[in-house]
Amino acid sequence: MNKIISTIAEKMSAAFVAAGYEERFAAVTVSNRPDLCQYQCNGAMAAAKQYKKAPIMIANEVVAGLAGDPMFSLCEAVAPGFINISVSAQYLAEYVFAMKDEEKFGLELAKKPQTVVVDYGGANVAKPLHVGHLRPAVIGEAVKRILRYTGNNVIGDAHFGDWGTPIGLIITEIRRRQPELVYFDPDYTGEYPKEPPFTVSELEEIYPFASGYSKEHEDYREDARRAILELQNGRRGYYALWEHIMTVSMMDLKKNYESLGVNFDLWKKESDAQPYIPDMIQEMKDKGYTRISEGALVVDVKEETDTKEMPPCMILKSDGATLYNTTDLATIVERRKLFDPDRIIYVVDKRQSLYFEQIFRCAKKTELVRPETEFVHIGFGTMTDKGGKPFKTRDGGVMRLEELVGNIADEVYNKMADRDMPEEERRSIAKTIGLAALKYGDLSNQSTKDYIFDMERFTSFEGNTGPYILYTMVRIKSILSKLPGDVEVSAPSGRDYGEEEKNLLLTLSRFADSVEKAAAELSPMKICQYIYDLANCFNGFYHANKILSESDETKKSEWIVLLKLTLAILNDCISMLAFEAPDRM
16 A cells, blocks of 8 residues: 555655656655654755755646645645645545555565664673563564564564573572582583572572672682683583573563563574584684784784774684674674575674674674674663663662562552552453553664653653553543444545544554654654654544534544544554553553
């Protein structure tokens, strides 16, 4: 289904050519002055220089060629040379009625669907999820769903950290506390215990202690480095202990991601890439891509055009140990063998931009992927408190993610104190609204920017918030429950339309354009902007019309179509953002 803006652009192109001007000047955009018109074309301003004519003369000639077109309620030239355009209400109504019968409301799916891997977990095992894990999980899930909605084959990968320094620290600390365990006996040849020697809560206490202790004790740090190297080299006892760490940790991580409404297609880990490392390194050596630098194996990734320092990408440390670089490159090898992706997207803190630039260049230079494979780093900003500092608990510690989710659900629950509903239902609905508040509060900001976590604002039922979007949807559900559900209207009647109804029709018609932009820019914020506009337009329409008591049955029937379509589009949009709407609030 052709977008309205595309149809206008086609007509504008034909008018420019018919008037003797190049087609390239006919670009059409959404108006930046919606009080004057819906769309605009500024091409006459650019054409004036080439054709040595006043821009208003060119604009008038183009507009003359569009005179009488029933698509437009307004098509006028305005000094010094702008072309203002508005679409007729009847055309909008016909377009929107056609949308309801189209798959995904007329969205044109990707002509060449891509296979895309989205890497958006990145949590370390043996550590609880904290507020710092919110943004990659929420942004990554939305990006995955938006790309999938537009027709691509998308694989979401958690890519847990389970093979680096944190594991070495944990093994070292367990050995210090329980040296008698058989895992530390190098001569032990029997079967290792099936039950882990720790609980999840004990494991979560061990890592922060070990991390802090290692910063003050060099010998302890060295023990941890040695432990991870021995694990990577296949020491049986350490591998068995690592398996226990994984079993206990993964159950807890899966539970927490599930409660956040984040669903990975792959629960891959750093260790899954280990089998690919030897061949990858050997191939890099054989092709002459590596060199030795101070005992370490590196690949030079600096380019002649670089204006800033670009260090080489280290593949092996001087002691032969692998590092995150090695694992991330091997993971790229694994992903090519498993999926041969056209694009790999990493949703990781923007402070890691230099690191990913090194990895992407190294993967391209050493031919780990096809030349046309695209790498993307969505670098996100930090969630801060009202003082602009990283978000923490009241006692200054790092807040666990499940605590944050619980706090925002409690805030919504308290705001619903006057609702006449059973306690259990209020708790359940508050959790649903709380997740929407949390996710929308994050996604409605530009990913790369820092933002302030404001509990009061995020949970408000008014303004640009998740609860406001859900409240609008619940309002539509309530109205529809009081109207006949079997109304069939194939086409609009051609009646007069009020201003609020025209605004709603126009906003509905822009659904496909908004989704396409969100997918092209990997920007969930575009979906948030769209549904906020749609919710506002619907509420304006609702307040201007007495829908339930309308006596004109033709008008009421058409309104039912509009309500159903608005609700359906909102449902698809919040699904792309990975939250849902309750039936009542």
